[in-house]
Amino acid sequence: MDTLELSLDHALRSFRLSVALELGRETLALVGPSGAGKSSVLRAIAGLLRPDRGRVALGAEAWFDSATGMHLPPERRSVGLVFQEYALFPHLDVRGNVAFGGRARVEELLERFRISHLAGVRPADLSGGERQRVALARALARDPAVLLLDEPLSALDAHTRGVVRGELAELLAELGLPTLIVTHDFEDAAALADRVGVIVEGRILQVGAAAELLAAPADAFVASFTGANLLHGIARPGTGGLTEVVLDTGGSAFSTDQAEGKVGLAVYPWEVSLARTAPVDSAVNHLRGEVRSLVALGNRVRVSVGPLTAEITATSAERLVLAEGELVVASFKATATRLVPLGS
Amino acid sequence: MSRLFQLVLAAALVATVTFLALPVLAIFLRVPPGDLVAQLGEERARNALLISLKTSLIAHAFILLVGTPAAYVLANRSFRGRSAVVSLLELPLVLPPAVAGLGLLAAFGRSGLLGGQLGVLGLHIPFTQVAVVLAVCFVASPFYFRSALSAFEAVDPALLGAARTLGAGPFRVFRRVALPLALPGLGAGSTLAFARGLGEFGATIMFAGSLPGRTQTAPLAIYDALDEEFDVALALGALLVLVSAALLLAAKLVPLWTRSNSPSTTLSVPSAFR
Numbered sequence: 001m002d003t004l005e006l007s008l009d010h011a012l013r014s015f016r017l018s019v020a021l022e023l024g025r026e027t028l029a030l031v032g033p034s035g036a037g038k039s040s041v042l043r044a045i046a047g048l049l050r051p052d053r054g055r056v057a058l059g060a061e062a063w064f065d066s067a068t069g070m071h072l073p074p075e076r077r078s079v080g081l082v083f084q085e086y087a088l089f090p091h092l093d094v095r096g097n098v099a100f101g102g103r104a105r106v107e108e109l110l111e112r113f114r115i116s117h118l119a120g121v122r123p124a125d126l127s128g129g130e131r132q133r134v135a136l137a138r139a140l141a142r143d144p145a146v147l148l149l150d151e152p153l154s155a156l157d158a159h160t161r162g163v164v165r166g167e168l169a170e171l172l173a174e175l176g177l178p179t180l181i182v183t184h185d186f187e188d189a190a191a192l193a194d195r196v197g198v199i200v201e202g203r204i205l206q207v208g209a210a211a212e213l214l215a216a217p218a219d220a221f222v223a224s225f226t227g228a229n230l231l232h233g234i235a236r237p238g239t240g241g242l243t244e245v246v247l248d249t250g251g252s253a254f255s256t257d258q259a260e261g262k263v264g265l266a267v268y269p270w271e272v273s274l275a276r277t278a279p280v281d282s283a284v285n286h287l288r289g290e291v292r293s294l295v296a297l298g299n300r301v302r303v304s305v306g307p308l309t310a311e312i313t314a315t316s317a318e319r320l321v322l323a324e325g326e327l328v329v330a331s332f333k334a335t336a337t338r339l340v341p342l343g344s
Numbered sequence: 345m346s347r348l349f350q351l352v353l354a355a356a357l358v359a360t361v362t363f364l365a366l367p368v369l370a371i372f373l374r375v376p377p378g379d380l381v382a383q384l385g386e387e388r389a390r391n392a393l394l395i396s397l398k399t400s401l402i403a404h405a406f407i408l409l410v411g412t413p414a415a416y417v418l419a420n421r422s423f424r425g426r427s428a429v430v431s432l433l434e435l436p437l438v439l440p441p442a443v444a445g446l447g448l449l450a451a452f453g454r455s456g457l458l459g460g461q462l463g464v465l466g467l468h469i470p471f472t473q474v475a476v477v478l479a480v481c482f483v484a485s486p487f488y489f490r491s492a493l494s495a496f497e498a499v500d501p502a503l504l505g506a507a508r509t510l511g512a513g514p515f516r517v518f519r520r521v522a523l524p525l526a527l528p529g530l531g532a533g534s535t536l537a538f539a540r541g542l543g544e545f546g547a548t549i550m551f552a553g554s555l556p557g558r559t560q561t562a563p564l565a566i567y568d569a570l571d572e573e574f575d576v577a578l579a580l581g582a583l584l585v586l587v588s589a590a591l592l593l594a595a596k597l598v599p600l601w602t603r604s605n606s607p608s609t610t611l612s613v614p615s616a617f618r
Contacts, residue, residue: 048505074508087506091524100520101510142511 002059004146004178008044010051012037017051017202023146027172027179029193030204031186031225037202038182039084042148045180046081047074058145080139084151086131088123094134095119101141109137129160136171147172147179153188165191186210186226198222214268220340223266228338229308230266235259235339242284242334249307253285257339264340271336272310274303275329276320283331291326305330371581383579391557392565392580399473399561400541403480407537411489412530416522419496420504430493437486441546444482448551452478475552476559484541491533495526531598539591543584 007020017037021028030038043049045056047063050071056064063072080101088097094115099106110116113133123131132152139147152168153161169192172179183189189196190210197207198221206218210226217223224230231247235255238244242254245265253265278286289306294317301317303310308330322328375383383389418430436444451457452469462469469475499522507517523530545563552559554568562580569577 043505046505046509048508073513074505075511075513077509079509081506081509083502083506085502087500087502089503089507089521100507100512138510 002061002145002178004045004056004058004180006041006045006054006056008041008051008054008056010040010044010049010054012040012202015201017041019199019202019204021180021197021204021207023178023180025176025178026194027181027192028195028197028207029181029183029189030197030199031183031189032199033225034184036199038184038199039150041199042081042150042180042182045077045146045148046079047072047077078142078145079148080142080144080146081148082132082135082139082150082152085155086123086135088126088131088134088138090123093120093122094126097123097134098137098141101138102143103141105141105143109141113137127160128156129164132156132164136168140175145177147175147177149179149181151183152181153183153185168192198225215338217266217338217340220264220266220342223264223338223340226268228266228268229272230264230340231307232262232264232342235261235263243339245339247307251287253287253337254334255337255339256335257337259339259341262342264342266338266340267308267332267336269302269309269311272305272308272330272332274305274310274312274316274320274322275331278329279331281331282333284334285332285337287330288327289330291322291324291328293324294322303328368585371578371585375575375578379575380579380582383576384583386573386576388556388560388565388569388573389576389580392560392562393583395473395476395558395560396542396562399476399480400538403477403484403541404534404538406477406481407485407488407541408534411485411492412523415489415492416496416518416526419493419499420501433489434486436483437490439483441483441544442550445479445547445550448475448479448482448547452551470551471553471555471559473552473559476548476561479547479551480541480544483544483547484537487540488530488533488537491536492526492530495529495533496522498529499525528598532595535591535595535598539588539595542587542591 004023005021006023008017010017015037017040019037019041021041030041032038040049044051044054044064051064051066053066054064055062055066058078062068062070063077064070089100092100095106095110098109107116110119113136115130115133115137118126118130118134123134126134132155153165156164165188172192181189181192183192186196194209195207196210196213198205198213200221206213206222213222214226214228217226217228220230231245231249231253233245233247233252235243235245237260238254243257243259244252244254245263246252247265255265273283278288287306287308289308292304292306294304295302296314299314300311301314301322303312303317303322305328310330320328372380384393418426439447449456449470452462452475453459454463454468454470469478503521503525504517507521508514512520543563544561545567548554548559548561549564549567554560554564556565556568560568562584566577566580566584569580
């Protein structure tokens with residue numbers, strides 16, 4: 001199995017895309033806000049965009065090399081690209097779409113993706129989930145050596161999305177192809193990929209397993225993007241070997257991380273517990289604040305308290321009889337916090 | 345007040361319909377249908393129809409063969425001065441036909457811009473059937489080009505990109521994706537251009553003349569027959585009305601024939617006329 005290597009330098013409208021990646025037999029997700037240059041990375045690999053400088057190679061085979069002026073056209077790169085809105089051919093039925101990439105494996109793929117019964121249907125008459133399966137089958141019909149997925153789940157409604165995400169994760173594991181996914185959703189990235197890279201304004205800030213990014217975000221953006229609360233403040237040595245962060249919003253919080261100066265204190269919503277009165281427990285940090293909003297997410301409830309978001313079970317929320325405007329105490333342990341440097 | 349306004353609206357509609365339909369009806373009411381058909385057998389009428397058919401078909405073949413790829417290129421490229429190029433190609437739409445004829449003479453005439461070079465090659469274009477074809481191409485092609493351009497522009501670029509990543513080279517992408525998706529628009533534009541070419545008069549009479557049996561097309565024959573053979577003129581006119589009506593109907597139906605999920609196109613007059 002060959003490794004996909006790429007290094008790109010390309011001027012986009014308001015920033016430079018500058019990315020270097022190496023991709024073995026694994027799934028890597030590039031996650032970042034829209035307009036971060038994610039899709040351009042995919043287009044450059046597929047050959048739909050010619051970067052200003054850089055190199056794209058699969059093993060010993062160079063696809064693009066600005067040093068030698070080499071630029072293989074897309075049809076000669078062994079790539080399966082699944083477009084964001086799937087880009088199915090509206091004038092061809094499902095079989096026609098899949099066969100466009102190659103006729104040899106059409107029946108097998110139709111069966112594998114459970115779309116045989118839709119073979120004669122046109123894309124306009126398919127559901128979102130069905131379209132996604134057709135797009136995947138079509139991309140695989142050419143037996144690509146590399147799979148690229150552009151926001152594979154964003155065109156789906158919330159209900160379908162969960163199911164399709166599971167199926168897709170299984171499929172990717174089964175295929176064992178070097179796969180690059182771009183998404184703006186950290187949860188999708190964490191669910192689908194072995195490694196996650198956070199990309200902002202054309203630069204990759206941090207690459208690692210999703211758990212690593214959660215445990216040790218390299219900077220404030222990564223922390224907030226992975227869903228952490230980020231409290232801004234000034235760090236200084238505190239008692240007991242802890243770091244005290246004097247929060248910009250008032251009060252202070254303690255962390256086991258060492259830092260000094262301007263920092264962001266990151267704590268995940270599921271590490272924050274709520275109580276009516278300050279509990280006597282092992283948690284060092286207790287912040288009193290008003291409940292600003294309550295959002296139910298199935299069996300969980302996201303509660304905004306002052307500058308923090310806490311995620312508690314629906315049962316707990318019911319027991320505490322929470323309502324907007326009421327005062328509660330949010331608690332989290334110093335060991336559950338991470339201090340990330342903040343750019344001045 | 346509102347009653348009066350309703351009345352004005354109704355009167356305007358009746359006046360419009362009557363005014364536009366009356367001349368067309370008059371052609372058919374003047375002479376019995378049987379006589380009309382008989383008049384078409386006259387040598388002059390037959391020749392004119394054959395010349396019209398031949399030159400229109402040849403011109404139309406050129407328009408489709410050259411206009412289609414040209415519109416495809418222009419739809420998929422962006423460059424400085426693109427809109428200037430598009431406007432230039434639309435200019436013949438609004439140009440007075442007499443000016444078009446004058447321009448063709450100035451370009452291809454014996455003493456025209458290219459007259460010398462063409463003369464050396466032994467080519468004398470004015471007052472030949474080649475001139476008829478050129479005149480038709482000049483006035484009719486923008487109708488097709490404009491429609492083809494918007495039809496190709498309406499094709500989602502992601503589809504073209506997807507086709508490339510699925511192993512299709514540029515020609516296959518054009519043939520299998522862009523062309524089928526643009527087809528309704530191309531069909532409508534093609535029909536309009538053909539109708540415009542068939543009725544071409546001003547540029548043709550200036551550049552190709554009206555030589556019976558050589559360059560006299562049906563519209564020119566109608567003009568020529570007005571004085572002494574009014575019935576022949578009416579017969580030719582009636583036939584052209586029928587053909588034009590059929591073409592109009594075709595232009596309206598073509599988008600409906602194609603499946604509902606292709607980009608929809610309605611019969612649209614090129615933007616310069618809006």
